[in-house]
Amino acid sequence: MLETPQETFQARPGLFLVSAVPPLLWLALLFFLPLFLIWGYSFGEKRGLIDIEVVWTLQNYADALDPVYVKIFFRTLFYTALTTAICLIIGFPVALVVAFADERWKPFLLLLIVLPFWTNLLIRTFALMRILGRKGTINGILEKLHGSLDAALQFLGFAGLGTFQAVPMLFNHFGVVFGLVYVALPFMVLPLYAALERLDKSHLEASLDLGAGQIRTFLFVIVPMTATGIVSGLIITFIPTLGSFLTPDLLGGPDSAMIATIIARQFGDANHWPFGSAIAWLLVYVTFFLLALQAVFTARRESRLRQAGERATGQEHGAAA
């Protein structure tokens, strides 16, 4: 499979170059250049109100590693890790259902997963506020249930339940993590689904036929065979969640600021671009680290698979001989 594009490239280098120029230019101008500028600013100093001079100071990074910001960094990491874990736990069964669903239903189920992307995140977040709030939908239903139960108990001669206390779900950690999971879940489900879709289902039949139960088959066949998809899902969920801005802002309380809130303020009313750039780049460094980790993981896995394959072929040859 992999050979085909390489051959085309070798056969027609001219065509390849021409078609590669626009996307490369796009990438360079609109991605690398701004990122590089911000990287430069992160070593800069403010000169008055507007000008920034790049003096290769590490002061901005030193400021960013102050306990105040480290605390917000750790809070951000905690929210992100928790969100990613919850997404994996919820996302895996969902991906399994879609992957093993009847072919007729698959497009529809996939559509349901990407459906939230059809509406702007801001609007969805405002909707979540209406659902989770003190006077929101869920608490409304709970209050009704509470009222009915209370009336029923009193009718039967028991003591009442007292007044209804709204369950706090908004402006706290719960609200933030709920919102983050809600946003990130499709990012987890899609790579998992892709990995499960590629999975040769005969392995599962073999495992079940040979006496492994459902759980063992899941843990020792499905999970290892979709490991690359799981890692992709984890990374593609983790990275965007790390930079969340809107969700903690609207669904969180005073204790929920994530690092993106701080970055945005540095470029806004705090007017301190160099400091904002340094914090932003700290996030980029974390991302690089994670991607490198993923590359190492994939490489090691592939070499292990290759070795296993060679060993298997060797044994076959041995047996044949």
Place this chain on the structure above:
Amino acid sequence: MKNKTVKNKTTSLQTNRRGFLAATGALGALSATGLGIERARAAGKLVFYNWSTYIDEETIPEFSDQFGIEVSEDFFADNDELFNKLRTGNPGYDVIVPTNDYVHRMIEAGMIQELDHGRIANVKNIGQTFLNPAFDPGRKYSLPYMWGTIGIGYRKSAVDGTIDSWKDIFDSDRFSGRLAILGDADSMLSSVKKYLGYSLNDTDPDLIKRCGEVLKKQKPHITEVADDNGQDLLAAGEVDVAVEWNGDIAQLIVEDDDIGYVIPKEGGLLWEDALAIPTGAPNVDNAYSFINQLLDADVGARIADYIQYATPNTAALRQMSSEYRNNPAIFPPESVLATCETATYKGEAYLEVISRTWDEFLAA
């Protein structure tokens, strides 16, 4: 983040979700920088960079017809957006509407040009009290458009007794779990300064530290630090008390008479949005005509009536209904107003202390 809300909200009489406005504003900004401005460089054009729906619907077409000038209006969502747009040079705006401390900031940064009052006859309509503000002494660079306050919006039926002091907001469990403050670092810390009995333009770092400590101590009682939706939370019943820009609350009062607005006795923050001509404006002559038009008595009255903000235009005010003039959310009583102050730009070092103190509050 400054007045983002104020403008968006008040003005959006039908659409209450600022998201739409922010989005359309951003789109508008994009298209205007790309296309509108290029066209407007020719004679007979003008680009007005304003808060979204911060002017009535008739004034611009009327001005166009009268002067034969084609006007395009472009929108910003907050002062930082305006400031950052002009940061690397004026992309083609002729008239802008920054808020007081940003007027000051932009003067310092050389972003706006001196005005020749001789070319703006309607300066005579402006009230005396607006002619010599600390952020622009002698009004050399800017002229007032609208003004207002920061105060406390509250649900009358959920509040026992009166709210008369910042103490209820910054140093009390009276509204614990149902209190929102603004997500604007400088405005909030300045309000704490007023509570502690200092001028809100006091720059003493120790005082700001103290204000930060007050906020940190109060944090368990604060439900939400609302960037631009305190009035929505108040409207939806998620909080009963919200520190907000008056315009946001004034708008809510129109829809819901259970909402009140009060400025605490210690005084609060007065803001003013001003008209200015940015450096490098392509159509300076037209900008003068336009500013003069906006300061006209009839035009000013019509705009104020439409957007429901307090006008600094004395001649316009005389034409306004008593309903408008007696609305406490638009015009606080004179005695209260006397305790309020307008913020000046206090330098980058001050901003750094404010920002740092606020981050400590968020991290605590």
